[in-house]
Amino acid sequence: GDRARLLCVGANGQPRPAERPPASSRPNRRIVPTHRTSHRKSYDYASPFPLVGRNQHQLQRPPLAAGPAGTRAGMANASSISRSLRRSLAPDALHRLLLQRSRAFVTAECHRPVVLHKRGPDILHDPWFNRGTAFSMTERDRLGLRGLLPPSVVSSQQQIDRFMGDLKRLEQNARDGPSDTYQLAKWRILNRLHDRNETMYYKVLIDNIEEYAPIVYTPTVGAVCQNYSGLFRRPRGMYFSAEDRGEMMSMVYNWPADQVDMIVVTDGSRILGLGDLGVQGIGIAIGKLDLYVAAAGINPQRVLPVMIDVGTNNEKLLKDPLYLGLQEHRLEGEEYVEIIDEFMEAVFSRWPNVIVQFEDFQSKWAFRLLQRYRKTYRMFNDDVQGTAGVAIAGLLGAVRAQGRPMIDFPKQKIVVAGAGSAGIGVVNAASRTMARMLGNNEVAFESARSQFWIVDAHGLITEERVDIDPDARPFARRKSELTHQGLNEGASLIEVVKKVKPDVILGLSAVGGLFSKEVLEALKDSSSSRPAIFAMSNPTKNAECTPEEAFSIIGEKVVFSSGSPFDDVDLGDGKIGHSNQGNNMYLFPGIGLGTLLSGARIVSDGMLQAAAERLASYMKEEEVLQGIIYPPTSRIRDITKEVAAAVVREAVAEDLAEGYRDMDARELARLSEEETVDYVKNNMWNPVYPTVVYKKD
Ligand SMILES: NC(=O)C1=CN([C@@H]2O[C@H](COP(=O)(O)OP(=O)(O)OC[C@H]3O[C@@H](n4cnc5c(N)ncnc54)[C@H](O)[C@@H]3O)[C@@H](O)[C@H]2O)C=CC1
Ligand SMILES: CC(=O)C(=O)O
Ligand SMILES: [Mg+2]
CATH class of the missing domain: 3.40.50.720 (NAD(P)-binding Rossmann-like Domain)
Structure with missing residues (x-):
């Protein structure tokens, strides 16, 4: 199994969750083996905090350790005071001895490492072992977590402070009246669903896109980015920081998916009209990719939000003790370009067919990077x-x-x-x-x-x-x-x-x-x-x-x-x-999907023009005469399909299409307009549960 095997748990003198099973499953202090099967019991030593897990058979017995107090031998002694000794001691002395030994036991427990048999996101998604931004750099390296968390390492107290500050802010806002609070509260609820069950999350989003696009996307996503340090719970996407120079090529392999179709990357320097939000800008990449899934039917397992943290020039964030990014001024000039170059090389080396959407880069870099990469990589800049x-x-x-x-x-x-x-x-x-x-x-x-x-x-x-x-x-x-x-x-x-x-x-x-x-x-x-x-x-x-x-x-x-x-x-x-x-x-999801399904090596001006023209012609005469020049969001999946089909056809016409899966360039060229739309539709992911089966590795 790929579940963790636990040797021992404990931190800061506090029992970790693994030591504290729910009351219903918590045996008495002395362990009495409950399974008398050929599997044998999962633990058989005396412990005040028995190791009980969801899968007991995967918990491993601790090895015997040498040494006096707090060792395995010491622990055995602690709880196995002989009858004769008990009898020979006065009640007070016995009490003191028991206390001393149990203290020694707890100390021993707390200094033993937790040995995990899982890596990367599996750890972050396991509430028993996850400690988020409190993982040290060494742990991040050894556990395959580098790049999967915002770059700063914080203490557990800072984590608590951040959480409490956020909780209090919510109460404060609620007293101030129904402002952004409700929007942010909705975002939190949706975000929790996103973490728990992606299929259900996207079903909710697709079926109610008009109501919830303003939550996962503009305007609420702006408030989410502004409050990101407080709202941060579970990381999503990858973070590359200025500190990761020279490491990105290996870091990309920390991402669990072998196939990535769409990356939305930002450096957080101009988030919507809210200015430089540094590492907190990751929220916009996540929001855009939500629309890639909901509107374009990109498979959610194949999207990757990316934050490139090169510092921030936002003075407030530079002084904020709870800020999650690099607290230094932004890198500029050649140093900056080298980092983006390294990122592009790394992602295209692992996923040669990925499409990278640049989002919310400050203007001076938006134009320069677009010119730098657009002829060599499958990329475009959404804002431009x-x-x-x-x-x-x-x-x-x-x-x-x-x-x-x-x-x-x-x-x-x-x-x-x-x-x-x-x-x-x-x-x-x-x-x-x-x-x-x-x-x-x-x-x-x-x-x-x-x-x-x-x-x-x-x-x-x-x-x-x-x-x-x-x-x-x-x-x-x-x-x-x-x-x-x-x-x-x-x-x-x-x-x-x-x-x-x-x-x-x-x-x-x-x-x-x-x-x-x-x-x-x-x-x-x-x-x-x-x-x-x-x-x-x-x-x-x-x-x-x-x-x-x-x-x-x-x-x-x-x-x-x-x-x-x-x-x-x-x-x-x-x-x-x-x-x-x-x-x-109304356009970026279709541009991305059309590029993917045509296998075009670049995103040409013609493809972008075809997308715009298709959107323009989507509106009927009677609608525009009433002043309705864009469709309602509720039709976004249909529009995206049409836009993507127009992009595919233009890519074919310009001889840029290299095909996708079984559909090679020749086959694509043979599709009629209607067949192209069908081809796009058939390749859009739908939020339905597939049948799931188990297969041993
Ligand atoms: N609706 C949409 O699809 C999109 C909207 N936007 C929005 O566009 C806005 C600007 O984005 P960027 O061009 O990247 O930002 P930017 O910061 O590069 O440009 C802002 C421009 O506005 C100018 N400006 C500032 N004060 C002004 C004033 N009083 N009068 C006239 N111009 C003034 C600045 O000189 C600058 O040229 C943002 O709010 C962003 O959210 C951006 C992309 C897509
Ligand atoms: C919509 C968008 O991309 C922006 O405001 O930056
Ligand atoms: Mg933008």
Whole structure:
């Protein structure tokens, strides 16, 4: 059997759980063998804490140890005081002797090591032996745990402090009213189910995705990351830290699965719109992979959330004694790149067919790492590329909502607030889509570029910007255009909206309320019959505006979408203001699944474009005319299937597909559109219990 064989237990003078069986199964202090079978009894020495386990036959008798007090011999003596000795001693003296001997016994018990016959996650998942972040580095190395826990080693007292702090915070929050508490409480309950029974967890999630996506994903996942040190119970995924340099290639073999299809990796440097959360950012990788399972039907045994801990620049976390990550400033430059390189080499060496999704890296690294790896590895950056596709689909929906054909997209004037990984990613991809519609030549590109106005923390970005970010440079407004429009370098968002009269304002700024009353008032003068607002920043409190604000100020004609979910707005007279969720969750699961099932060696621009176009065309004419530009989350599994099929077909068309399992590239190429959708559907994992049988190794 692979259960642990226990020699002896005990720590800090306290009996460990193994020593304290439930009362019902706890025999009297003197052990009386209960099984008189050929198996013999599992222990036969006298002990105040008999070794009783779920599988008694797997508990092993301790070896005889030499030495006086506290040894096996001493213990035997402790409990086998001869009758003659008993008789010869006065009651007080006998009492003292018994006490002394039992103390010696307990001391001996506590200093014996626990010998385990299991390694890695099997230990972490066994509540008898697991001690989580309190495993020392030596233990982690010897037990195959390195990389399976956050890097810091804490004392058992720190663990208790963290747990109690968290418990008290919950009570505190409950007194403050129904705020995030209920959301976090729901997350905890779901998380416990996740730990206990994955099949059931995903069944619950899939069947109630609209209700629980906001718990396992944005917005609650943001609060989970912020409170992760307190919420941390059982580790999930792998942690690679700056301290693991040179070790990653061997560490990846600590992961129990021989096959991994999807990795979501973050360095925690920009989690949603919440900034640098260091090691606590692992929560976002876990949440994204929950959607990979629920929406894309990736087998949950083949997903791997990864945190690369290179430190944090979050001063609060650097000072927090309960923080679980490296308490040093972030590594930068070549040192940083070397760590990510080593991680990529390690995971692709063990799992050559894995797909790696980069998530929530601060913009400067998001772009650089994408350029560095995208031609050699199966990877993509969700914030840059997934968001861009979702935005394009929504922008095309907004054109249709005006009653115009999609081909009119290049005429839209779009103001984008935010020039980070998401904002620049959107402008890049959306302008390319426009340019393609205009003929895909230089003139077309120039014309497409001129439809965008980008405003960042310093206002409108123009050619006059000093130290302009190279990624934003192509979209900086030209000097000649500025005089004509009456705008200057650094013009405020309100000014830009007033002068440009855009069809769309799109926020990826992480600044809650940025689309203020004044900005929305200015948008009333939009040249569009149906202006559109994309308040895409996450989580909820970072949304640039709420749907209530949008509909109440601009009126029922506005098309609204946000990164985190909001309820629809009751506009009176039976009318509803639709609140769309414009989130990359509609694309990344399908991009990953399509890449997997096509066996494409890279994720090409064409594959991403095909995904975006399929999402755009998924919405029916009557829906978009009502202002519904994204489907409800309840349809996410169906959309993902369609998106994945579009990605497979594009990979085949571009000759990138190398096939998956029995389906080689030639077979894939022979599939019709409908057959491709069927092929995808048939390869999606469903949460049903398989028949389980036992086979001896
Ligand atoms: N809905 C979705 O699917 C997605 C939403 N996002 C959200 O987008 C936001 C930004 O993400 P990143 O681009 O990676 O962050 P980032 O931190 O790299 O970029 C933020 C940008 O906003 C600008 N900004 C700050 N204050 C501003 C102001 N007052 N006015 C105009 N611009 C301002 C900054 O200068 C910067 O260019 C986050 O809240 C994130 O949650 C990101 C990816 C997907
Ligand atoms: C949705 C997402 O990826 C983000 O807010 O970063
Ligand atoms: Mg993200």
